[in-house]
Amino acid sequence: MKRFQNLKILGRKHWTGDLVTKGKAIVLYGYGINCDYETQFALSNAGFEAERVHVNDVVAGKKKLEDFHLLAFPGGFSYGDDLGSGKAMANKIQTSRIGSDTFEAHLKKFIAEEKLVIGICNGFQMLVKLGLVPALEGKYFEQQSTLTFNESGRFEDRWIYLKGNKESPCVFTKGIEKIELPVRHGEGKFIPANPKILEEIKSKNIVVFQYADPDFNVTEEYPLCPNGSTDSIAGLCDETGRVFGMMPHPEAHLFFENHPRWTRKKECLLREGKEIPKEGQGSPLFRNAFNYVKSKLL
């Protein structure tokens, strides 16, 4: 019991209730990652048995990626963004070994087994710098794009509108065409290595989310597009749709009451005699992942 005391914060029902399945998610933390608790909650709330695991326990082989179906790189400030966001953690993964194999080889195997990878904010920055997205032509670990300083030169916390790409193969975002989430980053400006890469990620529909106006039309206008991203790109996947990264935080909108205008919406709904939503807009994204795992991997 004492071992899991601080996990009570995740909600007792997810830990002592009966787990209908064994869809397992690993949520990495350590070195300044700081959205690990809510990412774990988001996943367990969606049905996963989700575990926070220190990145060094993976490197040491104490926890094995192969025992999980989904790998999450949460948001935060790994290594304080000291060498550029996500860069130092990407370095660590690139240069680490797990037993006799490289960390990269383990990741490759994980992806090849059609398992899921999600990187959010700092996690997305890491995926991009590691070359796990967009990984065009299956070239994992070749950096094809980057995320760098916002045009404003500032870290900003603000809620934005995202338009989801219907045609995207992304398994996380099936059916999600409109979503409101917060961005909280200083380095979210997406830049592809060259125009050809941009063309390809567009034509292959691996642009998953773009910043939009309140009517969900894509816009490059600041602050609706908060960082000056190329083509207002906010989220990307690989060609399989199973490796996915995004700058905005779906794990920060798990409750209806996280929305910045929920008191206004609630007031209208009450007066119209309508029901108040039971969850936030970020939840379906994690549920999609769980449904995929349940139907394909279990």
Next chain:
Amino acid sequence: MIQRIEVALKPGFTDAAGEGVVSGIKSNLGIEIESCKTVDVFTVSGPIEEAQLKKILFAFYDKIIQDVSLSPIAQAKDFNYLVEVGFLPGVTDNIGNTSREAIEYALGKKFGKELSVHSSRQYLIKGDLSSEQIESIAKNYLANQLIERFEIFSTEDWEKGKQIKASIPKVKEDFEIKVDEVNLDVSDDELVNISREGTLALNLDEMRAVRDYFKQPEILVERKKQGLGEKPTDVELEVLAQTWSEHCKHKIFNATINYKEGDKKEQIKSIFKTFIRGSTEKIGEEKDFLVSVFHDNAGIIKFTDDWNLSFKAETHNSPSALDPYGGALTGIVGVNRDALGTGKGSRLIFNTDVFCFADPFYSGNLPEGMLHPRRIFEGVRKGVQDGGNKSGIPTVNGTIVFDDRYRGKPLVYCGTGGLLPAKINGEPTEEKTAKPGDAIVMVGGRIGKDGIHGATFSSEELHEGSPATAVQIGDPITQKKMVDCILEARDECFYNNITDNGAGGLSSSIGEMARSSNGFELHLDKVPLKYAGLQPWEIMLSEAQERMTLAVPQDSVDDFMALCKKHDVEATVLGKFTDSGMFHVFFEGRAVAFMTMDFVHDGLPEMILEAEWSPEEKAGAEEKIFSTDFSGDLKKLLASLNICSKHYVVRQYDHEVQCSSIVKPLTGAMNDGPSDAGVIKPIYDSWEGIAVSNGICPRYSDIDTYHMTANAIDEAIRNAVAVGADPDYVALLDNFCWPDPEVDEEKNPDGKHKLAQLVRANKALSDYALAFSAPFISGKDSMKCDFRMGGEKISVPPTLLVSAVAKLPDVRKAVTMDVKCKGDLVYVLGETKNELGGSEFLALSGKIGKNVPVVDAEKALKLYRALHSAIKKELVASCHDLSDGGLAVALAETAFSGELGLEADLSTLSKEDGMDNTQILFSESASRFVVSVSEKNKEAFEKELAGNSFAVVGKVNDSNALLVKGIDGNQIINEKISELKNSWKKTLDW
């Protein structure tokens, strides 16, 4: 071998940092430059060949947008001036440290101290600048000479080959390590001199007490066995000076004060015990939520059945005046450690910050060494931003107060809340005792000369080779790693006691913890150092950041060390706790301090102070100023520094992390209205929430600190109630920042008055805490908030920050301040009185006035309970408190935040007789709200409020205008909502 790695953007990419410099130089110094490009430099010193380094350059740059080179990237054609800025020796260099780790990963091997990496940045500046201008840019914008060094190169220098040489800022390490003994068997004058010259800050009585202790025969016998004599060592003297410092002992708050007010005389035995703890003890007899008050790093209250809440706020003013970024960063991560080290350890769930600055547009003279208020503002903003954001703690509430008297010392209040399980393994988490035999373990960062004599600031000039001792720079990532590690160790029950290393370093943390075991043995030579050359007393007192001290049972030491290793956190056993009754310190096997615990902690002679109160001279007569242009005055108020939108700062602080955000700092239809308080829901499977709010009214101190305090308490509680918190479940923190109240005939002749102001403030604190039944659970004071230089003395106005946490039984019932729907009725709750004294309205014309708002706590609490009941029944669509700027400002804010119009009629308002429109609109009477309610809920709402002062004053409409009718029926305000919002947003829209 020393090599430089340079990294710059490829041509064609936006250099956001460089662009920031262009606009920053313009707004801060008024100098226009054409462009600025930046080059990041990593200077690597160590046994790495060039060929090896070339292979691992990938770790340093982003190949998509950057170039990397081992030779200079800058070309003479790229700039008129090149400025390179790097740290002084010994200053924490976070980027350098991460780079060092990156090299270790890339080469797959660990290095010792032979490898170091130092970061610096080049600014390639184009523009027609004189050499004085570039010097000023370097000195006053790019670098802070207290912690940084810079070199300037002109194009000509560069072309002639005068370029940067690879060198590293190395701390001189060739000091002789020794322990001195100090002869105290001298005259009184000499004693005072020893204290002054050693920056011990001990007065004559205290110095005598120290001398007499060491002369006692029975003490001497025991000391001789340890190889010590009747002269104290420098370690002992420094420990006593630190333990007995104002900062640690709160001597003024614990002094006996002879207080005089007119003919009335009384003796107060400790302000703290009488008023602060005294009121809490009384309240504790009826409230059952107090868990641990005043004796730990933070106060603890019960939150839910399973979880307790710890809360602490403190200031970091002096360091922030010198190095705003490092000082403020250290402030926030420092208070984080306070909450972390409370009870068995808390998980940090929110930050709340309040800053007091001088006008950032100040254009008067500044004495040499005083930074411009805007530079302080920006540095503090960035420091707290990095500290909070990088630690993953949401900043849920805060404000900025402006007054030019904060020019000498800005006030930087940082507060943190934490959640701790009520019990672990059946043991209450608020209880912690170091047991005899437990290992003393230091966890986290290493020790350097950081912050030695932090409280008193060495006046020694800094020079190449001497580490910057006064200022610490926090490293939030080292701390985050430590936090992750400690929370796991807590749940594994690996330690018996924990506290943070803040002021006073090891001396303070171990000294305090050892009170529970009654003694310890510490080996200073085992302490891990950042660099060699520290004297034993410096190791003992260093305030190097990111450290906690733990009492680890011997049979858990190995497990604990293994856990630290997993987290890549350094931990070292430094000795053990004992029950010997002795404060026992060794260096290389030899005793360097041996004193009884009793003397160290309780040997301080009591202080006796005199206080005498007379009414404030500043407070004038009642001002009869009448507004002739209500719309214009309203817009001026909205644009004034204290009232205007702080979105520039708020947006740069993460308030969403942890997915707990319910009421955000900015709210309303366009996410830009000013929330009264932050609300979070920190436990995922519970709807119970916490409101976090602050009250601060230093302007009222110009009239009476008693009412200043009453209003600050009311404001903190009122703000929490406005968002839906239960007024019967509020806990408060006090944070006093005062001008020096100790009389010095020459330097501080009016000390008695300042002490009397403090007494009055604390009388109010006690009176109103009791009346609201809102206990103070922790607090802090900073009693020397004066700045003296070149004959000029600037003292802050007596300032008290009251911070509140309050419980919301169900966050789904929380309310925001923006009007929601047209047709809703607008109510003003509470009574409006002729109380313009100290108001923002009078401040517009430079007046103070006399009629300071007087809080009627009994009426207020009754109203708060009624309002809370109405909110719980979901009868309230919006609720906004009335504070700075009074009714006019609150009506404007509530309307423009909802993007709707509002009409109000002042004649219907509940108010004192005989008031005119100016007084009604701009008085800052306490305990009031603007509330909107749907027609449908009118009856039910009024039933809840029955027996309180309230009235319908108007309606929400879709006219997009604020329309106010005066008492005589004339339209006195007719202004577009968009205009009002624009006035409010533009002032600090940087």
